[in-house]
Amino acid sequence: MHGTDRRPEAIPAFAGSRIDRVDHVRTNPDLLAASFADPAARLLLLDGLEPVERDGHLVLEPLAPDARVDDHVLLGIDPAERPIFARLVTDLGPGLLPTARSRSIADLVPADEVALYGTARSLVHWHARHRFCSVCGAGTVPVKAGWSRKCGDCGAEHFPRTDPVVIMLAEHRGRVLMGRQHGWPEGRYSALAGFVEPGETIEEAVAREMFEEAGVLVHSVRYVMSQPWPFPSSLMIACIAQADDDTLTLDATEIDHAFWCDAQGVRAALAEEEGAPFIAPPPMAVARHLLAHWLADVAPADASA
Amino acid sequence: MHGTDRRPEAIPAFAGSRIDRVDHVRTNPDLLAASFADPAARLLLLDGLEPVERDGHLVLEPLAPDARVDDHVLLGIDPAERPIFARLVTDLGPGLLPTARSRSIADLVPADEVALYGTARSLVHWHARHRFCSVCGAGTVPVKAGWSRKCGDCGAEHFPRTDPVVIMLAEHRGRVLMGRQHGWPEGRYSALAGFVEPGETIEEAVAREMFEEAGVLVHSVRYVMSQPWPFPSSLMIACIAQADDDTLTLDATEIDHAFWCDAQGVRAALAEEEGAPFIAPPPMAVARHLLAHWLADVAPADASA
Numbered sequence: 001m002h003g004t005d006r007r008p009e010a011i012p013a014f015a016g017s018r019i020d021r022v023d024h025v026r027t028n029p030d031l032l033a034a035s036f037a038d039p040a041a042r043l044l045l046l047d048g049l050e051p052v053e054r055d056g057h058l059v060l061e062p063l064a065p066d067a068r069v070d071d072h073v074l075l076g077i078d079p080a081e082r083p084i085f086a087r088l089v090t091d092l093g094p095g096l097l098p099t100a101r102s103r104s105i106a107d108l109v110p111a112d113e114v115a116l117y118g119t120a121r122s123l124v125h126w127h128a129r130h131r132f133c134s135v136c137g138a139g140t141v142p143v144k145a146g147w148s149r150k151c152g153d154c155g156a157e158h159f160p161r162t163d164p165v166v167i168m169l170a171e172h173r174g175r176v177l178m179g180r181q182h183g184w185p186e187g188r189y190s191a192l193a194g195f196v197e198p199g200e201t202i203e204e205a206v207a208r209e210m211f212e213e214a215g216v217l218v219h220s221v222r223y224v225m226s227q228p229w230p231f232p233s234s235l236m237i238a239c240i241a242q243a244d245d246d247t248l249t250l251d252a253t254e255i256d257h258a259f260w261c262d263a264q265g266v267r268a269a270l271a272e273e274e275g276a277p278f279i280a281p282p283p284m285a286v287a288r289h290l291l292a293h294w295l296a297d298v299a300p301a302d303a304s305a
Numbered sequence: 306m307h308g309t310d311r312r313p314e315a316i317p318a319f320a321g322s323r324i325d326r327v328d329h330v331r332t333n334p335d336l337l338a339a340s341f342a343d344p345a346a347r348l349l350l351l352d353g354l355e356p357v358e359r360d361g362h363l364v365l366e367p368l369a370p371d372a373r374v375d376d377h378v379l380l381g382i383d384p385a386e387r388p389i390f391a392r393l394v395t396d397l398g399p400g401l402l403p404t405a406r407s408r409s410i411a412d413l414v415p416a417d418e419v420a421l422y423g424t425a426r427s428l429v430h431w432h433a434r435h436r437f438c439s440v441c442g443a444g445t446v447p448v449k450a451g452w453s454r455k456c457g458d459c460g461a462e463h464f465p466r467t468d469p470v471v472i473m474l475a476e477h478r479g480r481v482l483m484g485r486q487h488g489w490p491e492g493r494y495s496a497l498a499g500f501v502e503p504g505e506t507i508e509e510a511v512a513r514e515m516f517e518e519a520g521v522l523v524h525s526v527r528y529v530m531s532q533p534w535p536f537p538s539s540l541m542i543a544c545i546a547q548a549d550d551d552t553l554t555l556d557a558t559e560i561d562h563a564f565w566c567d568a569q570g571v572r573a574a575l576a577e578e579e580g581a582p583f584i585a586p587p588p589m590a591v592a593r594h595l596l597a598h599w600l601a602d603v604a605p606a607d608a609s610a
């Protein structure tokens with residue numbers, strides 16, 4: 001609701017939420033009960049973890065008459081002043097990995113609904129995988145409108161995870177490093193990426209991952225943008241860093257191939273031109289926006305995403 | 306080891322690690338065993354979660370003859386080519402909250418040792434609080450040199466948490482918003498902060514927290530720097546955002562008081578001048594560096610941290 005990017009067409013998928021997360025309602029049982037009893041309240045329908053779309057929108061239904069608030073997470077209040085809930089499930093079924101349906105949702109519904117779906121997916125997934133206390137092994141129950149879980153035995157409180165991931169371009173004399181993992185569609189290349197670990201800054205994580213995966217030493221890391229990525233619950237932190245040397249030493253277990261690509265090649269890839277040196281990541285991926293950002297910086301006149 | 310900041314005096318505490326995390330050793334049992342058997346290998350001594358300092362350095366000891374690799378986490382290889390381990394514990398005792406000792410370690414040992422301690426503290430804490438599987442409640446055991454835990458029953462793999470937190474200054478006509486929480490030392494003010502939630506970008510989290518805690522709508526969020534914060538395992542993401550209006554509506558449960566402070570006031574606070582409008586956060590806090598960064602931007606000539 002209070003997003004800061006004023007160019008919604010420029011934001012990556014799953015960003016651009018217009019929901020008010022109403023933290024004060026989560027922690028107030030009376031306000032929460034009133035929201036759940038509100039005739040305007042709606043359930044965001046999910047099929048396991050998959051989105052359900054109809055006529056270009058996510059499906060929102062009235063809450064069932066026998067629904068219990070404790071089985072739901074309050075996602076927030078939408079721009080139409082409707083409290084929006086998602087139902088918690090105990091069994092995710094086989095659907096832990098994103099399907100074509102969840103990956104294509106960004107093409108089917110407006111950006112703020114994509115963001116709503118992403119939030120719901122991350123939370124429903126987290127609850128289903130945290131039914132037991134990691135401290136003592138006893139059962140946990142949802143509290144605070146589904147924004148945490150509490151152990152019924154030792155009392156430990158557990159909060160939803162958000163795992164920071166760095167995704168970055170190394171830049172060297174007007175070219176950027178494009179890499180591909182094993183098993184990706186033929187020709188597809190993207191920015192390198194990896195989880196931020198305890199005890200390191202974003203900048204240190206960028207440098208470590210770039211060295212581990214490609215043998216490239218980088219410095220002068222520049223933050224570009226971020227994206228929530230609900231598979232299951234990452235925060236993608238997109239950066240550009242400077243390399244002093246273009247020698248590659250690839251980690252063969254992680255990286256299938258990598259190469260330095262100039263602005264012309266990146267532009268051709270983003271424009272999906274025939275003969276482009278690689279197939280760019282799809283618009284839902286922050287890596288595509290990162291490439292467009294880099295291109296706009298190095299060749300402003302011709303930039304396109 | 307591959308950190309990018311070339312002005313170590315300018316980095317916040319717990320950043321500046323010089324350890325090589327050797328991901329390829331973690332996942333290779335033979336290389337891990339060789340590291341553990343290396344006569345140069347050292348144990349980073351901890352007292353519960355607290356640091357142990359002697360003569361201006363952390364205490365590193367040879368591994369005990371009967372030590373088992375499975376009871377340790379491999380922090381990495383230090384600049385002297387020594388594999389550095391920390392011992393996992395099952396009982397943290399009462400010491401979950403940082404004491405004066407852990408908070409003062411940044412004044413006692415070199416920056417890279419502070420970073421090493423922070424990494425160890427986060428990991429030892431995480432292991433002790435994740436002895437059971439959150440999916441099924443069965444016991445878990447450390448794997449991958451202590452960089453994950455695996456459930457002995459359902460096989461789920463669990464990774465150390467790193468919780469992104471936004472910490473930010475709102476800026477309005479040459480002034481920034483300083484706030485204090487209940488119970489802080491008298492006169493102490495800092496930047497506002499809060500956890501990034503699933504489904505939001507860094508920029509959206511900044512805007513949400515600023516609106517929740519102070520009623521201030523912000524836009525044009527600018528990333529400044531980041532810091533690992535090992536109490537227990539956060540990634541502090543420091544930003545500056547623009548406010549169009551300086552009206553405050555404080556969340557009384559979170560915020561005791563807040564006010565807009567001009568550059569002169571911030572400069573006086575950082576210089577610890579008598580009559581300064583507030584007491585600045587200590588050098589170990591990224592908030593102090595954020596204030597110094599803002600000051601250097603708005604009044605370059607007089608900036609000081």
